[in-house]
Amino acid sequence: MLKVNNITKKFGDLKAVDNLSFEVNEGEIFGLLGVNGAGKTTTFRIIMGLLEADEGNVTLNGKKIDYDITDSIGFLTEERSLLLKMTVFDQVLLYGILKGMEKDSIEEELDKWLERFNIKDYKHRKIKELSKGNQQKIQFITAIINNPKLLILDEPFTGLDPINVEMFMGVIREFKKKGSIIIFSSHFMEHVELFCEKLVILVKGQVVLGGRLSEIKKKYRKKNIIVHGDVEVDKLMKIDGVLEVNKVRNDIEIKIKDDNVVEDVFKYISKCKNITKFNVEEPSLNEIFVSKVGESFDK
C-alpha cells in the first residue's frame, strides 16, 4: 500500500503541497487531479524521493521510499524524459539497467512491448527521429519495463491519438489486474472517470475534493436532466431549484440543485409536446472538477 501522510512542501513563501494525505492499495488506480501548478508534479517528486517533504512522509508497504526500493517503481514524467540522440534500444536499456535489470530481460521485455505498441521496427532508430506519439510510447515502455509494483504516471496520454490512449489504458488496466499500485494525473477527466476508483482534486496544493469516485458523485448533489422535445426554456428557468438550462445538440440539458427538483421538472415536462427523452444523469467528473476548482479560486 502507498501511504502519503500529511505531506507539506514549501518553495520560499509558496506552499506547493499543503498537508496532503491519501492511500492507494494494490490493484487500485488513483487519480491526482488539478489545474497546472496545483502541486501534482511536486507530489510525484516527493513520492519518488526526488524532493524531500518539509513535513509528513511517504511509505510503500510501510517502508520509506529510498534507493533500495526504487527498482520496483515505474515513473513517467510529464515532459518527455528521453535522451533524443539515443536509439530506442539504448534508451530503454539505460533506464532498465538503472532499475537493476539484466540486459537480456530488458531486451526481451522491450521486444514484447514494441510489438504490442506496433513500433517494433523502431528498435534501433534514434528517438529524435520518432513522432511525438511514438516518443510517448517509448517513454511509457521505459516506465513499465521493470513490471513495477508502483506505477506513477504524470500526464501519460499527452500527444496520443484516441486509439493509442485506448491502448495505454488497456495496459494500465493489466497492471491493475496484476496488483500494481497505479497513481496518475491527467487533464482529461473522461480518462480519469473511465478507470479511477479513487482520486483527489488539488487546488494550490490543498485537497478540495477526495475519496472514491462513486462516493464523490453521490455526495455531489447537483444533477442533470436531459430532455428531448418541445419545451420552453423560460418556463423551465422559473421552476425553483433549476440552476441552468442549456441546449446541447438536439437535447435540452437542465442542471438542478438536487434530487428534490426532479419531480417539479417532470411535472412541467409531462405537459409539453413531442417529449421522447427524459433522463436524470449524474454529473460528469469534468463538471465536478470545474465546479470545485472554480469555487476554490473564487475563495
Add this chain to the structure above:
Amino acid sequence: MRVLTNKLKYLIKISLNKKIKTKWFVIVNILLVLLVIGMVNLDTIISAFGGDFNEKTNVIVKDNTNEVYDLFKTNLGLSQNYLTDLENVNLSKSEETREKLIEDIDSKDVVIIINNDDTNTIKAEIISDQFVDTVLYQTLTSAINSSKITLSMSKSNIDPYELASINAPVDISRNILDETKEEEDEHKSFFMGIIFPSFILPFFMLIIFLVQMIGGEINEEKTTRSMEIIISNVSPKTHFFSKIIASNIFILLQVFILFIAGLIGILIRKYTAASSFSLGSEFDLSSIWNTLVSSGVSERLIYVIPITIILMFLSFLAYSLIAGILASMTTSIEDFQQVQTPIILICLFGYYLSMLAPTFEGSIFIKIVSYLPFISVLISPPLLLLGQIGLIDALIAIAILSGTIYLMLKYGMKIYKVGILNYSTTKIWGKMFKAIKD
C-alpha cells in the same frame, strides 16, 4: 552494493559511449593525429613540396686587387655561425668584367666587386638582381671588413704569427659566480620552447574541452528531464561520480592519443630527417636530450615527471568537479556558458602566467600563484624543471589542490544534489550558498 556498482559502471559506459562512439570523435581525432604528426615534421613536409630554398646562392667575387679573394674566403668561413649555413653558398672567383657579370646575373647570384680605393685600402660593391637574405648580407659585409683589416695589418709589417693570433676567434669562457645558478638557467627559452607546445598548450585546450563537455552533458539530461528518471533510480552522488569518471577517462584517452601522435611524428621524423632540408629550427631528440643532460636538467626529470603527472590528474579532477557543480545549477547550455566564464578566465590567467613566470625568477608573487589550485599545474612543472622552485613548493601545490578537491566533494555534492533538479534560472548563486549551509 553490486547492483549500485553495476549502475555506476553502466552510467560511466553510457557517458563514454556518447563521446567516443560518434563519427565526430573519429574525424576530429584523425585530423588531430595528422595535425600533430604534420607539426612535428613541418620542415620535411615543406621541403617535400620543393621550392627555391633548395637552390644555392652563388657568390661571385671579382677581385680587382688580386689580394683579397683568399682572405675573404677565409673570413667568410670564420663568420659562419648557427644562423648561416654556408653549405648553401657557392663561392667562386670571376675574371669577367663588371658589365658582363651584371649582364649574366641570375636571381640567386650575388656579385661582389672589390677594388682598391684612394687610400690604398679596399672598397666593395655588392650587386644582386633580387633582395639578399639579411643574415647572408651581414655575413658577406663582415667578411669583407675583416679582409680589409687583415690586409691593412699585413701591409703594416705586423709579424705573421701575431697577425694569425689577432685574427683567431676569441676564446670565451662562461663563468657564473653565484653557485646556485647554473648554466641551464640561460636555456630558459630553449626549455620553454619544448614545454609550452608539448604540455601547457595541449593541457589548456583539454581543460576547456573538459569543462564544456561536462556542462553540455549535464545540461542535456536536465533539459530533456531524463535527469528526473536517472536521479529517481541512482543517487545524485552516483550520477555525479559517473560524469566525473567518464569525462576524466575521456580526457586521459585524448592525452594518450596526442602522446601517441607525437611519438609517431617523432619516429617519422627520425626516418625521414636524413633527406629533409633544415629550416634552421633544429628539432632533434638526441640534441634535446644532450642539452638536458649537459645542463643538469635531466636529473630533475626523475621527480618533475611524476609531480607533473600527479598535478595533471588532480587538476583534471578539480576542473571536472567545479564544472559539474556549476552545470548542475544551470538549466541550459547558454546559462552554463555564462557560469563557466570564471573557470575559463582562471585557466587563461594560468596559461599566460605560465609563459611569463620563468622570466621573473625569485618573484614572491609567482611562487604564491604556483601554489594556487587550478593554475598550479600550468606554473609549477616548468618552474620546477628550471629549478626556480623546489620540490617542497611543488608538494605544497599538490597538497593545496588535494584540499580543494576534498572541499569541492564535501560541499559541492550538496550543491549538486539541489542543483540537478533545479529548473529555475533566478537566484542561482543564492541557491548554491543555501545548499552549502543546509
